[in-house]
Amino acid sequence: MLSKIQIAQRIAKEIKNGQYINLGIGIPTLVANYIPDDLDVVLQSENGLLGIGPFPTEDNVDADLINAGKQTISMVDGSVLFSSAESFGMIRGGHVHLTILGAMEVSENGDIANWKIPGKMVKGMGGAMDLVASAENIIVAMQHCSKDGKSKLLKNCSLPITGINCVKKIVTDLAYLKVLPEGGFKLVERAPGVSVEEIRSKTEGRLVVEGDIPEMDL
Amino acid sequence: MLSKIQIAQRIAKEIKNGQYINLGIGIPTLVANYIPDDLDVVLQSENGLLGIGPFPTEDNVDADLINAGKQTISMVDGSVLFSSAESFGMIRGGHVHLTILGAMEVSENGDIANWKIPGKMVKGMGGAMDLVASAENIIVAMQHCSKDGKSKLLKNCSLPITGINCVKKIVTDLAYLKVLPEGGFKLVERAPGVSVEEIRSKTEGRLVVEGDIPEMDL
Amino acid sequence: MINKTVKDAEEATADIKSNAVLMLGGFGLCGIPENSIKALLKKDISGLTCISNNAGVDDFGIGLMLQKKMVKKMISSYVGENAEFERQLLSGELEVELIPQGTLAERTRAGGAGIPAFFTPAGVGTEVAEGKEMREFDGKLYILESWLKADFSLVKAWKGDTAGNLIYKGTARNFNPMMAAAGAITIAEVEELVPAGELDPNQIHTPGIYVQRIFQGKDYEKRIEKRTVRE
Amino acid sequence: MINKTVKDAEEATADIKSNAVLMLGGFGLCGIPENSIKALLKKDISGLTCISNNAGVDDFGIGLMLQKKMVKKMISSYVGENAEFERQLLSGELEVELIPQGTLAERTRAGGAGIPAFFTPAGVGTEVAEGKEMREFDGKLYILESWLKADFSLVKAWKGDTAGNLIYKGTARNFNPMMAAAGAITIAEVEELVPAGELDPNQIHTPGIYVQRIFQGKDYEKRIEKRTVRE
Numbered sequence: 001m002l003s004k005i006q007i008a009q010r011i012a013k014e015i016k017n018g019q020y021i022n023l024g025i026g027i028p029t030l031v032a033n034y035i036p037d038d039l040d041v042v043l044q045s046e047n048g049l050l051g052i053g054p055f056p057t058e059d060n061v062d063a064d065l066i067n068a069g070k071q072t073i074s075m076v077d078g079s080v081l082f083s084s085a086e087s088f089g090m091i092r093g094g095h096v097h098l099t100i101l102g103a104m105e106v107s108e109n110g111d112i113a114n115w116k117i118p119g120k121m122v123k124g125m126g127g128a129m130d131l132v133a134s135a136e137n138i139i140v141a142m143q144h145c146s147k148d149g150k151s152k153l154l155k156n157c158s159l160p161i162t163g164i165n166c167v168k169k170i171v172t173d174l175a176y177l178k179v180l181p182e183g184g185f186k187l188v189e190r191a192p193g194v195s196v197e198e199i200r201s202k203t204e205g206r207l208v209v210e211g212d213i214p215e216m217d218l
Numbered sequence: 219m220l221s222k223i224q225i226a227q228r229i230a231k232e233i234k235n236g237q238y239i240n241l242g243i244g245i246p247t248l249v250a251n252y253i254p255d256d257l258d259v260v261l262q263s264e265n266g267l268l269g270i271g272p273f274p275t276e277d278n279v280d281a282d283l284i285n286a287g288k289q290t291i292s293m294v295d296g297s298v299l300f301s302s303a304e305s306f307g308m309i310r311g312g313h314v315h316l317t318i319l320g321a322m323e324v325s326e327n328g329d330i331a332n333w334k335i336p337g338k339m340v341k342g343m344g345g346a347m348d349l350v351a352s353a354e355n356i357i358v359a360m361q362h363c364s365k366d367g368k369s370k371l372l373k374n375c376s377l378p379i380t381g382i383n384c385v386k387k388i389v390t391d392l393a394y395l396k397v398l399p400e401g402g403f404k405l406v407e408r409a410p411g412v413s414v415e416e417i418r419s420k421t422e423g424r425l426v427v428e429g430d431i432p433e434m435d436l
Numbered sequence: 437m438i439n440k441t442v443k444d445a446e447e448a449t450a451d452i453k454s455n456a457v458l459m460l461g462g463f464g465l466c467g468i469p470e471n472s473i474k475a476l477l478k479k480d481i482s483g484l485t486c487i488s489n490n491a492g493v494d495d496f497g498i499g500l501m502l503q504k505k506m507v508k509k510m511i512s513s514y515v516g517e518n519a520e521f522e523r524q525l526l527s528g529e530l531e532v533e534l535i536p537q538g539t540l541a542e543r544t545r546a547g548g549a550g551i552p553a554f555f556t557p558a559g560v561g562t563e564v565a566e567g568k569e570m571r572e573f574d575g576k577l578y579i580l581e582s583w584l585k586a587d588f589s590l591v592k593a594w595k596g597d598t599a600g601n602l603i604y605k606g607t608a609r610n611f612n613p614m615m616a617a618a619g620a621i622t623i624a625e626v627e628e629l630v631p632a633g634e635l636d637p638n639q640i641h642t643p644g645i646y647v648q649r650i651f652q653g654k655d656y657e658k659r660i661e662k663r664t665v666r667e
Numbered sequence: 668m669i670n671k672t673v674k675d676a677e678e679a680t681a682d683i684k685s686n687a688v689l690m691l692g693g694f695g696l697c698g699i700p701e702n703s704i705k706a707l708l709k710k711d712i713s714g715l716t717c718i719s720n721n722a723g724v725d726d727f728g729i730g731l732m733l734q735k736k737m738v739k740k741m742i743s744s745y746v747g748e749n750a751e752f753e754r755q756l757l758s759g760e761l762e763v764e765l766i767p768q769g770t771l772a773e774r775t776r777a778g779g780a781g782i783p784a785f786f787t788p789a790g791v792g793t794e795v796a797e798g799k800e801m802r803e804f805d806g807k808l809y810i811l812e813s814w815l816k817a818d819f820s821l822v823k824a825w826k827g828d829t830a831g832n833l834i835y836k837g838t839a840r841n842f843n844p845m846m847a848a849a850g851a852i853t854i855a856e857v858e859e860l861v862p863a864g865e866l867d868p869n870q871i872h873t874p875g876i877y878v879q880r881i882f883q884g885k886d887y888e889k890r891i892e893k894r895t896v897r898e
Contacts, residue, residue, distance in 0.1 A: 018669050020876050040669045042830075042876070046537065047463040048607045050874050051668065051830075055666045063466065063658035064594075064606035070464040071664040077864025078668035078830035080874040081606060083613045083641075084463070084489070085545040085780075088538025092557065092781025093848060095876045111561070121525070122534065123516030129564060130538030133557035134781060164561035236438050238645050258438045260599075260645070264768065265694040266838045268643050269437065269599075273897045281697065281889035282825075282837035288695040289895035295633025296437035296599035298643040299837060301844045301872075302694070302720070303549075303776040306769025310550025310788060311617060313645045329792070339756070340765065341747030347795060348769030351788035352550060382792035542782070551773070552804035554785035573783035573813070582804070605869060638836060639870045 002173045002191045002216075007141050009034045009218050010171050010189075011100055014139060020044055022091070022131055024101030025069045027141040031100055042078075044096050046087050046127040051079030068127065088127070092134045099135040101128065103142045103167070105157045108205035110167040110179040112140065113159035125162060132163030144172035144202050151204035153177070153185055175199045176216060177207075184208045189216045220391045220409045220434075225359050227252045227436050228389050228407075229318055232357060238262055240309070240349055242319030243287045245359040249318055260296075262314050264305050264345040269297030286345065306345070310352045317353040319346065321360045321385075323375045326423035328385040328397040330358065331377035343380060350381030362390035362420050369422040371395070371403055393417045394434060395425075402426045407434045437632040440600040440624075440650045445475035448623045448649045452476065452588050455483040455508070459544065459586040459615040460498060463489050464517075464661050467608030468497050469590040471625045471653035477504060487511040487584060489540060489611050491521050496659050505529070511584070513537035517661070536564060539581055541614060546583035548617025548646065553582045589619025592653070593642065596626035597635050600644030609641060617646045625653035668863040671831040671881045676706035679854045679880045683707065683819050686714040686739070690775065690817040690846040691729060694720050695748075695892050698839030699728050700821040702856045702884035708735060718742040718817060720771060720842050722752050727890050736760070742815070744768035748892065767795060770812055772845060777814040779848025779877065784813045820850025823884070824873065827857035828866050831875030840872060848877045856884040 002010065004027050012034035015021065022044045023029050032052070035041060043052040045067040052067060053074035060074060067073045090096055105113040112132055115125040132138055145151055153170065170177045176189040184206040187199060192215050200207050220228065222245050230252035233239065240262045241247050250270070253259060261270040263285040270285060271292035278292060285291045308314055323331040330350055333343040350356055363369055371388065388395045394407040402424040405417060410433050418425050442448045449472055452458070462468030477500055484507050491510050492499035494517075501507050502520050509531040515521055524530035535543070536558040546554055555578035559565050569580040591612040594605035602624055604612055616622050624642075629652035632644075673679045680703055683689070693699030708731055715738050722741050723730035725748075732738050733751050740762040746752055755761035766774070767789040777785055786809035790796050800811040822843040825836035833855055835843055847853045855873075860883035863875075 042669060044876075045607070047466075048610050050876055051868070055664045058665050061660070061663060061665060062606060063660050064608040066464065066466050066607055066660075066662075068463075070466070070661040072660060072662070073664075075868055076668060077862070078828060078832065078875065079868040080830075080832050080871045081609060081868050082871075082874055084537065084541035084610045085614050086874070088541050089776075089780030089848065090874070090876055091538060093779050094781060095779075095848070121516075121522050122532075124512060124514035124534045125536055125564075126514040127537035129536035129562060130556075130558040133560060161562050260438060262645075263838070265697075266841050268645055269637070273895045276896050279891070279894060279896060280837060281891050282839040284695065284697050284838055284892075286694075288697070288892040290891060290893070291895075293637055294437060295631070296597060296601065296644065297637040298599075298601050298640045299637050299840060300640075300643055302768065302772035302841045303845050304643070306772050307545075307549030307617065308643070308645055309769060311548050312550060313548075313617070339747075339753050340763075342743060342745035342765045343767055343795075344745040345768035347767035347793060348787075348789040351791060379793050542780075546785075549773075551785050551787060552807075552809055553802075554777075554782050556782060571784075576783075578783055603869075638834075 001194060005030060006218055007171050007173060010176060010216055011139055011141055014169065015039060015041055019097045020095060021098045022046060022096050026102045028100040028102060046091065048082050048084060048087050049079060051076045088130050091130050094134060094136060096135055098137045099131045100139045100141060101131065103140045105152050105154055105159050106140055106167050106170055107154050107157045108185055109183045110165045111157050111161050112163050112167050113157040113161045115162050116160040128162050132166045137168050138166050139169045140167050141171055144174040151202050153203045153205050155205045174202060180208060187213050189214055191216055219412060223248060224436055225389050225391060228394060228434055229357055229359055232387065233257060233259055237315045238313060239316045240264060240314050244320045246318040246320060264309065266300050266302060266305050267297060269294045306348050309348050312352060312354060314353055316355045317349045318357045318359060319349065321358045323370050323372055323377050324358055324385050324388055325372050325375045326403055327401045328383045329375050329379050330381050330385050331375040331379045333380050334378040346380050350384045355386050356384050357387045358385050359389055362392040369420050371421045371423050373423045392420065398426060405431050407432055409434055437599045439598045440644065440647055441598050442649045442651050444651050445471040445625065448472065448651055449475045452481065454481040456587045457485045459589040459619055460486060460488040461591040461612035461615050463607065463610035465497055465659045467592050467610050467612055469592040469625050470656055472590040472623055473497060473501065476501060482506050483508045485509040487586060489513050489537060491515040491518050493517045494520055511535060513540050541611060543581055543584040544611065544614040544618045547585040548614060551583060553580050555579065556581055584618060586619045589615040589622040591616045591622065591624050593624055593626045595628045595630065595635065596624055596650050597630050597632045599632040600624065600647030600650050601635055601640045602642035602647065603635060603639065604641050613642045616642045621648045622646055624650045626650065627653060627656060668830045670829045671875065671878055672829050673880045673882050675882050676702040676856065679703065679882055680706045683712065685712040687818045688716045690820040690850055691717060691719040692822040692843035692846050694838065694841035696728055696890045698823050698841050698843055700823040700856050701887055703821040703854055704728060704732065707732060713737050714739045716740040718815060720744050720768060722746040722749050724748045725751055742766060744771050772842060774812055774815040775842065775845040775849045778816040779845060782814060784811050787812055815849060817850045820846040820853040822847045822853060822855050824855055824857045826859045826861065826866065827855055827881050828861050828863045830863040831855065831878030831881050832866055832871045833873035834866060834870065835872050844873045847873045852879045853877055855881045857881065858884060858887060
């Protein structure tokens with residue numbers, strides 16, 4: 001089973017040189033720490049920044065410079081600041097190549113639910129609906145099962161959905177899977193020590209297993 | 219009969235303090251010279267400038283600073299530069315209060331034709347269709363009749379139109395008229411020495427004359 | 437050049453009455469119109485509709501207006517940092533309309549730019565799309581969204597001039613420029629107010645044409661929600 | 668930071684082929700991509716669709732591309748300064764689509780911002796509205812217009828950095844920012860190219876994300892169509 005950090009590490013290997021990337025809150029934020037040094041990529045913060053740098057030093061904390069998770073941040077050489085309209089223009093216009101975000105549920109046709117649980121206080125979708133409706137490549141980082149043991153890879157989402165037919169890849173604590181264009185979760189890699197049978201038993205949606213499934217190389 | 223300069227002078231008297239104004243090419247451009255000094259107004263150039271100043275001195279000509287008529291210009295204190303999308307956002311959004319432009323024909327319901335003559339080379343509408351569809355107040359500056367003596371104040375425009383139900387006021391070499399909401403040209407003032415009868419004979423559309431019509435005070 | 441200067445937040449907000457529709461700039465607590473909010477809190481008004489990406493926190497920003505029960509309806513993309521907000525929402529005292537963040541930004545931009553409606557992919561297939569017109573372009577589905585406008589927009593900038601031209605700083609820009617354009621009356625507060633002519637015309641984020649009143653704010657707290665530093 | 672630098676206009680435009688759809692920034696001759704146009708003139712290509720507010724003059728800008736008969740179709744708001752243009756148009760060699768200037772700007776902006784269609788009042792009741800969907804909002808009529816995109820956008824800025832961030836000067840900004848965002852491949856030429864990090868992040872007009880290739884241009888003529896000076 002992968003730790004959260006290992007999920008982030010595995011996702012980081014999907015990143016390609018020259019990409020503009022939006023990282024959601026939680027595990028996706030950790031991905032930034034594992035992007036290979038030889039890749040030039042740019043991280044977007046949808047509140048109005050391209051080129052997210054590391055967290056600031058104590059002396060450089062600036063209340064006027066935060067990320068979409070409201071954390072204080074820094075910039076890098078070549079960073080640029082802009083309005084929310086420009087920011088979501090970039091996102092909707094397909095200029096941000098890759099979005100990595102968390103999910104409560106993903107369905108076998110790539111629907112994602114990650115913003116609302118009936119009966120609980122609704123906090124809002126923030127920028128998630130724009131992001132999942134727009135990027136050509138969307139990777140979900142999440143646990144394979146919920147805390148009470150239910151599969152989060154479903155035939156159909158049970159929670160209110162955030163977007164349809166959008167998730168392309170999923171990395172969980174158990175596996176790396178691709179969502180097939182015709183529907184179904186194609187198992188690509190197993191987490192070290194996790195069997196295909198365990199993944200199958202914990203995947204409610206259609207799991208496609210073809211040939212030997214290698215272990216992840218982290 | 220008014221000269222072109224006198225038409226511009228009469229229109230300048232319609233300008234109110236605090237207005238943002240777009241001036242078209244020709245007589246409208248001359249209006250800038252006669253805005254009373256005690257009024258603070260801002261002139262917009264739809265290619266991306268608020269705050270048009272006077273033409274530059276020979277030493278200050280800058281190829282990167284032109285007006286919508288492609289003339290070199292200067293800026294004033296408080297000027298601001300922006301893109302064409304922002305500029306027409308201002309126009310469509312009703313932030314530019316007053317548009318003054320020329321016309322080939324105006325109809326009694328406020329339609330305007332000023333961009334195309336069938337059989338002649340079409341140059342394009344430029345920003346005119348956006349301007350006339352947007353400003354709350356549109357004043358037309360033109361000759362009352364064409365060079366071959368035909369009235370330009372018509373029941374219906376004969377030329378391809380630029381916008382409908384938009385012209386509010388017209389100042390010609392003969393008269394100052396308002397377009398009535400229910401249709402018709404209401405005669406407000408006569409040019410010095412011009413009779414109501416002459417204006418009537420040269421206005422093809424419905425002319426509304428109520429009471430004594432004063433001469434313009436220029 | 438037209439001079440938009442007023443004395444302070446109290447003068448700027450004097451004619452904001454109960455049941456007004458307000459836009460308030462800011463993302464979280466970053467770039468919020470602190471002075472104008474404080475001035476509103478001194479007024480005896482209620483029934484406000486507030487369009488703002490977030491709703492502040494319990495003891496700052498729009499959260500303080502919620503405490504005083506001045507707000508009838510919030511239109512936001514994310515409202516999750518606020519216990520009093522939750523209480524009023526669950527009790528039915530407060531109405532909330534949640535909008536995808538990009539759609540909120542674009543609807544506001546449309547309000548200022550005279551675009552009554554546009555198609556966006558955000559929310560297709562979700563409850564956001566319910567009751568909305570849907571249409572396919574180039575094989576992808578989009579929903580029709582309409583413009584948003586306000587009676588008053590309260591924005592915060594870093595520098596401004598007496599003509600109403602504004603420059604924001606860092607990510608405090610966020611929704612402020614679009615809201616500045618979408619308000620019938622836009623009230624801008626700035627950290628530094630200079631005479632028209634001192635700002636570079638080429639480097640202004642919000643042209644003064646959108647701003648009806650401007651004043652130099654004071655005592656900015658600029659609270660940080662999540663102070664995060666390098667280890 | 669991603670480095671977008673290419674050597675020169677020839678390298679930047681090497682893969683532009685016949686029948687491509689191009690956007691070219693500029694208003695009149697102000698802010699046009701002089702170097703990229705010169706590089707195109709050396710190529711043996713034709714059948715181009717050019718989206719540009721104007722069509723240059725007989726001996727400069729897009730006018731030179733018309734002379735070489737490289738252009739099949741112009742999409743513009745105003746094309747009136749060009750005798751060769753008129754000749755080709757009247758002879759049927761050249762197709763022209765005229766669009767209101769604000770609609771051209773907004774359709775281009777929509778192309779970059781992922782908005783497939785929007786309503787605008789410009790052209791209601793005119794031949795521009797023929798065949799287009801019309802709808803009333805708040806008692807006023809609007810027509811539906813669709814986005815514009817290009818295979819290649821050729822833009823010109825004043826300063827740029829290796830990450831593709833651009834700053835324009837004066838009214839040379841005009842259509843350049845929207846076209847930069849609406850091109851599948853955007854080629855930016857700048858008068859001064861600096862390393863990423865040298866431009867103020869708060870003062871950039873076009874974020875580098877929209878720019879795929881950037882180079883420092885040379886020998887700018889910056890012709891003036893109507894030199895007008897104070898008397």
